[in-house]
Amino acid sequence: MDKFSDMMLFVSIVKNQGLAAAGRELGLSPATVTARLQTLEERYGVKLLNRSTRHLSLTDSGAMYHQACLEILDSVKETENLLQTGLKEVRGTLKISAPRDIGKQYISPIVSAFAEQYPDVTPYLYLNDNLSNLAESGLDIVIRYGELADSSLISRKLAASRRVLCASPEYLARRGTPISPQDLANHDCLALVRSNEELKTWHFQDSGKHNVITVLPKRCSDDGEVIRQWALEGAGIALKSILDVQEDINQRRLVTLLNGYMKNFNASTSSAGADLNVIYMSRQYQPKRIRLFLDFLIERFELLADK
Known part of the structure; x- marks a missing residue:
């Protein structure tokens, strides 16, 4: 054989x-x-x-x-297209995974614009907050927050970000505003679930001092968009990426809290620990559609940063 x-x-x-x-x-x-x-x-x-x-x-x-x-x-398919049409066409599937919040607000419109430019490419956009094994998942591109643990993968920063504590004005009027991380013990907190584990240990950095707070979640979800919606409804305090809630903050639907602290779900002291990254396997022998989408995606985020 x-x-x-x-x-x-x-x-x-x-x-x-x-x-x-x-x-x-x-x-x-x-x-x-x-x-x-x-x-x-x-x-x-x-x-x-x-x-x-x-x-x-x-x-x-x-x-x-x-x-x-x-x-x-993929390279063989691309070569067959070249031989059959005389043109190096951009066609095939493109499988992308992104967190639900960032996926709906930013990635979906970018995918739509790319599909209009390359109509023979069929995009699949999977919205979830799980950390997939890229090699086994069949995905071409994964978009995630945070630093990359797997050194065999390639990661490029799409946008600088940071974690913020946020709550609705209605919740704060009802329950008061925390003035230190320790005050969170007396508040309703909304916890993200990842790999069946509640992310209820929140880390705070301030002037070199490291505070670790274990909150008692009032509600939990494995969907970041659900966490954001609960915060908007006044259900409690959420630890979110600024990109997810920037428009809510601009419109005063949410208010940020404990702004003097760097916050995260882990003990990382790096400001890059909450950045939004695009992750992929390799550019060697990479199909043209994936190379083009990566360039398109990075260019669109650069334009967003310039606004």
Whole structure:
């Protein structure tokens, strides 16, 4: 069996999260898929997948091979288009993930503008606050707040940001305004949930002093937009990125609190710890549509910063 077919098989296994499902997609029996995967692993002398009866995940070698397969298969498709049309067309899918707040306010209009310019590109915009494994997710681009932990990925800053505590004027009139981080113990706080864990430990930096406050959440959600909406309704105090709530603050729908402190969900003392970043695997062999969208996205945020 040729290496190109092996690459198509492996990509199908990861996409469908199973050998049997990949076989159905490619018209192969489960036994054939299993045998070909085993032959592939034996050829390179590495394990590519961790498999159990209910779960399939990529090993480090598998993640590297999977990304290379995606890039090569995309490059082949691009070359086929070039040969068939005589033009290097920009076509195909573009899979993007972004937090819901920033996704609706900023990313969705940018995706729309890009799709109008390149109508043969089909964008998929996934709005969630989860931290996806980029290699396994099939996503091309992930937009997230905060610093990058995985050194195998590439991260570029889209916009400077910071965390702010905020609440509605109605809530503050009813419950009072906290004047120190410790006062939050007596307030209703709204906590984001990430990876099934409440982000209720809030960090405050002031003149080199580090305060760690564990709040008792009044409400929790894994959706940052829901947290913002609850704050607007007067349900409590939220720790949000300034980009998400800037317009609410401008319109006095929300008021910022404890403005003398640098705030975050972790102990990072870096001002970049809350910046908005675009994350992707590699520019090597990257399909033209992804390269163009990255440039388009960065240019649009530069224009926003100049306003």
